[in-house]
Amino acid sequence: MFSGQEGVTIKTIFVQGPVPGFRLLFVLVLSLVLIVADARFDRLEEVRSRISTFLAPVFWLGNAPDRLGDWFAGLVTPREDLVSENEALKARLMILERRALKYAAVAAENNRLRELMNASGTLDDRVVVAEVVGVSPDPYSHEVIINKGSRDGVSAGQAILDANGLMGQVLYTSAFTSRVLLISDSSHAVPVEVLRNGLRAILLGNGDIGQLELVHVPDTGDIREGDVLVSSGLGGRFPKGYPVAEVSSITKDPGAPFITIHAEPMASLSRSKLVLVVFQEAGAAGAGELYDQQDDGEGGSAGDAEPGEAR
């Protein structure tokens, strides 16, 4: 901008070129346009996915210290420990295989009975093992990043499990990683039913990683402490029948129309390292048909929930 002899002295004053205020204004307007386009109209998924793929090395590096620790632990573990662990795992495998044998027979019988009732048979879901490679830097959103992305066939909306129960759902995918919204996030909801009697309700996250909230259960609802809540498959997003949470406390207020119910998530949301991505084969059509036959009155209540898409 400034040339000649006085350039040296003047440049130190106007370091940033003409007017930084103008740039700020430009950037402010651009940001506002982006925010509205992204938050209100969901127009920027493609851009986000591109940038996310570009940032893959950052995600990889973010997980590097942890992997280094694992690798080091692998180096220094004595052989006896590995042998004993191996034996323990083999024993566990035997027990689980026995249970699986029994389960296969029961599942086959169940499908035959369903055929007799003219309902569609249930298919077993296909799963892929993924690893948690990062957590969201924002302490108020419960999100983790897993190391499987659109290259592995993962797409937004798929359910994520750990060994004990439902963990959450895929929010965005990039080529190599995906972002998972946990069920404890305050914008997340899961349609569930009580395993004991099939009572349906919606399980909301409330931003507390160890506690969920079961809402809109009427005062007369049959629910007790210790009841297991499983995903009901209504809403078509989560597969049916996976354990989600266990009821931990029930508070009845005579003046309120609904009971206040708190539940503890089954999955260890903040500790699980390995997770399963569920690929649903037949989708929710089968589940919907099944419910139509049982009762028509209540079908809409839980189906209205748009799990996790309220952001």
Added chain:
Amino acid sequence: MLSVISYPVMLLSIVVSLVLSISLFPHGWFEFRPEWVGLMVFYWTFRAPAQFGILSAWVLGLLLDVIEATPLGVNALGMAVIAFLVLTVHQRLRMFPMVQQCLIVFLLLGINQMLVHFIKQLLGAESAGFDYLWPAATSAVLWVIVCPLLDRLNLKLG
């Protein structure tokens, strides 16, 4: 303004700040995780106002938006505001003793956090009280270490 700026150091520090803001952090301490990217924007606008300005800060904020999965533009806006405020005060800032510089870091990163949380609340997040100011405080404390460290790296490698 430093007499020499090392571009590799700039690039490396920015990548490290992005990595640090995503790497695993002790559970239960999430609230105190320093705003690494904000700190880097502060440092580089302060030390190299001719090379690193509002636009670079905005792009960096956009990357942070993708990492945090906030709506695109929220952190970008906050970072651009930090860069702008640093540009307006950086000449005085150089004269300040360390303690006063830390205070300014807290102030500016606090403004950034406040803006980001204000926009998030407009978009429907729940209010978190004043807890969101913790990252600004931890970043201000870290300034004592980060600023001399990067200065030394710049002088050595630039």
